[in-house]
Amino acid sequence: MEALEIIARKRDRKELSREEIEFFVRGYTQGLIPDYQAAAWLMAVYLNGMTEREIYDLTMAMACSGDVLDLKDAVPFAVDKHSTGGVGDKVSLVVAPLVAACGIPVAKMTGRSLGFSGGTVDKLESIPGYRTDLSPEEFKAQLKRIGIVLTGQSAALVPADQKLYALRDVTATVESIPLIVSSIMSKKLATGSDAILLDVKAGSGAFMKTPEEAEELARALVRLGNQAGRKVVALISDMSQPLGWAVGNALELREAINTLHEGGPADFRDHCIVVAAEMLMLGGAAGDTSAALTMAMETLASGAAWHKFVELVEAQGGDVRYIEDPDLLPRARLVKPVPAPRSGYLAGLDAAETGRAVLELGGGRRKKGDPIDHSVGVIVHYKVGELVQKDTPLFTVYANDRAQMEAATERMLAAHTFSDTPVQRPPLFYRRIT
Numbered sequence: 001m002e003a004l005e006i007i008a009r010k011r012d013r014k015e016l017s018r019e020e021i022e023f024f025v026r027g028y029t030q031g032l033i034p035d036y037q038a039a040a041w042l043m044a045v046y047l048n049g050m051t052e053r054e055i056y057d058l059t060m061a062m063a064c065s066g067d068v069l070d071l072k073d074a075v076p077f078a079v080d081k082h083s084t085g086g087v088g089d090k091v092s093l094v095v096a097p098l099v100a101a102c103g104i105p106v107a108k109m110t111g112r113s114l115g116f117s118g119g120t121v122d123k124l125e126s127i128p129g130y131r132t133d134l135s136p137e138e139f140k141a142q143l144k145r146i147g148i149v150l151t152g153q154s155a156a157l158v159p160a161d162q163k164l165y166a167l168r169d170v171t172a173t174v175e176s177i178p179l180i181v182s183s184i185m186s187k188k189l190a191t192g193s194d195a196i197l198l199d200v201k202a203g204s205g206a207f208m209k210t211p212e213e214a215e216e217l218a219r220a221l222v223r224l225g226n227q228a229g230r231k232v233v234a235l236i237s238d239m240s241q242p243l244g245w246a247v248g249n250a251l252e253l254r255e256a257i258n259t260l261h262e263g264g265p266a267d268f269r270d271h272c273i274v275v276a277a278e279m280l281m282l283g284g285a286a287g288d289t290s291a292a293l294t295m296a297m298e299t300l301a302s303g304a305a306w307h308k309f310v311e312l313v314e315a316q317g318g319d320v321r322y323i324e325d326p327d328l329l330p331r332a333r334l335v336k337p338v339p340a341p342r343s344g345y346l347a348g349l350d351a352a353e354t355g356r357a358v359l360e361l362g363g364g365r366r367k368k369g370d371p372i373d374h375s376v377g378v379i380v381h382y383k384v385g386e387l388v389q390k391d392t393p394l395f396t397v398y399a400n401d402r403a404q405m406e407a408a409t410e411r412m413l414a415a416h417t418f419s420d421t422p423v424q425r426p427p428l429f430y431r432r433i434t
Contacts (some may be wrong), residue, residue, distance in 0.1 A: 003033045003041075010044040018057040025061040029160045035167060042164070042173040050178035055220065056227055058178065060415070062186035065160035067136055069192035074144040075105040079283045080193035081275065082184055084217070087205040087355040088242035092120045092150065093256035094272040095279065097308035100148035101299050102352050107143050107193050109153045110111035121152045126250040126329055126374040127332035130318035149201050158190050166434060175207055181220045184302075194283035198222070201274060202430060203240035205351025210429040211236055218433045231282050234433040235275065238426045241349040241384050244268030248363045248377015248398060250329040257326050262305040267383060271428050273297055278432075327434035330375035332398035334405050339396040344418035346382045353415035358406040376400060378412060388418065 001023045009016060016024075022043060027033040050058065068265035071078050079099065083089050096106045110120040121132045143149050153162070161183050168174050188196050198221050201207070202214035218234035225232030246255040246264045258264040258273065277292035278280035286292035297304055313321050320338065322328045358364055379396045382388050395412050399405035 003027060003037045004353060006035045007041045007044060009038060010048060013048045013053055013221060015056055016057075017273055018061075021054065021057045022061045025160050029065045035097065036165070036320055038167055039173075040170055040172045042171055042176075042179065046176040046187060049176075052220075052223065055178045056224055059182040059185045059189070059224055060228070062160040062164070062182055063403055065186075065187040066158055066190070066267060067154065067156040068190050069140065069157075070420055071100055071107060071140060071192040071194075072178055074140040075107075075147070077195070077283060078105045078107040078143065078193045079195045079197065079279050080106070080108050080188055080191060081197045081199065081279060082188060083199040084180075084184070084201050084207060084214075085314070086201045086239040086243060087216040087351040087358075088244045088252065088268075089198065089199075089201075089239075090120070090123055090244065090246075090256045090268075091275055092311070093123060093253065094259050094268075094305070096148055096150055097260070097312055098276045098296060098305040099279045099283070100146075100312075101304040101308040102280055102285050102295055103147070104285050105143055106149070106279075107139070107191060108150050109139075109157065109187065109191050110150060111191070120150070122372055123249045123253045123256075124150065125173055125316075126253050127313060127322050130313060131316045134316070142315055142395070146308075146311050146315055146317045147312055147387075148308060149316075150312060151316065151338055158186050161186050169229065174354040175185065178260060179219055180217060180250055181224055185221060185224050188225070189228055189230070195274060195279075196225055197234075197279045197282060198232065198234040199434075200234050200236050201239035201273060202236055203238055203351055205242070205355055206239040209423065211296040215433065217346065222433050232434075233278050233282060235278065236430040236433070238430065239351050240352050240379065240426055242354050242380060243271060245379050245381070246377065247354055247358050247380070248361070249372065249374040250331070251377040251379060251398065253323075253329060254326045257309075257323055260300070260309055261303075262301060265383075273300070290304040330373075330374040332373075332377075332400055334397075334399045334402065334406055336397045336399070336409065337393040338397065338412065339391045340388045340416075341390070341413065342388075342418055343390040344388060345423045346384050346386050346388055346416065347419040347423045348415075348417040349380060349382070349384055350415040353411055354380070357397075357411040357415070360366065360408050360411065361397070361404050362401070373400060376404075378408065383425070385423045
């Protein structure tokens with residue numbers, strides 16, 4: 001079997017066998033197939049697609065390229081959650097402890113930011129000492145002890161995806177449904193959870209720009225999870241504007257802490273409650289949506305979710321003083337409230353442009369491995385559909401460099417559009433896929 005032959009078959013729109021896919025994934029992971037051949041194969045997949053069977057075989061080959069966790073000796077049942085990425089998406093910081101506080105173990109390995117898509121690991125690393133490099137043994141031991149783990153991806157877990165994703169990012173092959181599905185689901189299957197909630201974003205700040213595109217991806221993800229014997233539900237959620245008010249690592253962590261104390265922006269809090277309710281139903285803690293929503297809201301109100309978050313931070317080596325007093329978290333040197341240039345209804349707040357503004361401030365990565373500034377970011381003060389008064393603060397920029405602050409300000413002003421007549425607010429969720 002030859003790599004060149006496999007590339008040519010996919011170039012010519014032939015269906016690859018399971019053996020050919022396994023050979024290619026194994027060869028690239030082990031360094032036997034060079035980057036230039038893998039790049040050619042990725043482009044062939046991007047252009048010609050894959051059958052449902054090919055996607056399944058690719059996902060399983062990637063999942064089995066490294067360690068595969070068996071959580072049964074830690075907990076009898078575990079749930080996981082995945083977001084396809086967005087701007088202001090700090091949902092896991094609230095939902096994971098909320099679900100764990102309801103008695104459903106949450107086992108989550110999560111990622112870092114890339115481009116304007118924020119990463120949960122980066123937000124958690126705003127807390128001094130918080131470890132995001134747990135070994136598989138530490139992962140399982142902590143899950144057994146406190147029922148929750150929130151860490152970065154282990155180097156031994158799905159090494160094929162780590163290599164392929166880095167190559168996709170520099171070969172313009174990221175936006176491919178077969179490659180997205182195999183990347184997401186190989187990690188989810190390798191971490192060993194029994195049920196998975198998928199939060200698939202649609203809008204300018206997401207890979208999928210329309211709800212229809214997001215639904216196509218969601219259905220492919222759910223089908224594959226079911227084929228692999230997992231319980232899977234996907235929610236299609238809006239990412240045309242940022243989720244919540246805060247965009248930027250320490251700023252988003254503060255917002256999550258406020259939400260765990262029953263504060264925070266309404267859209268973000270409601271989003272977390274709905275996602276948590278779905279996870280509670282997947283885990284068998286509630287029999288229907290009404291009961292699950294009630295359980296999630298009561299657990300948040302009781303303070304149990306906050307206490308579970310503190311327990312999580314402490315277990316992973318974080319200094320809990322920084323979450324008990326968020327004023328200790330990294331703070332930007334320059335703070336600039338920007339007044340609204342006019343009155344009117346907010347007609348649009350471009351999520352992608354907001355994310356790019358934070359990227360310009362140093363709060364994200366243009367390529368893997370770039371350092372980030374945890375203290376910088378933007379807080380928006382209005383959401384689409386709300387009435388804005390001229391000269392009231394429209395947004396606030398947090399920066400450590402004056403030139404970056406001015407560039408981000410200009411980008412954020414352009415991201416806001418106004419209407420003289422009332423504007424309908426976008427929904428939090430478009431549909432649910434099972």
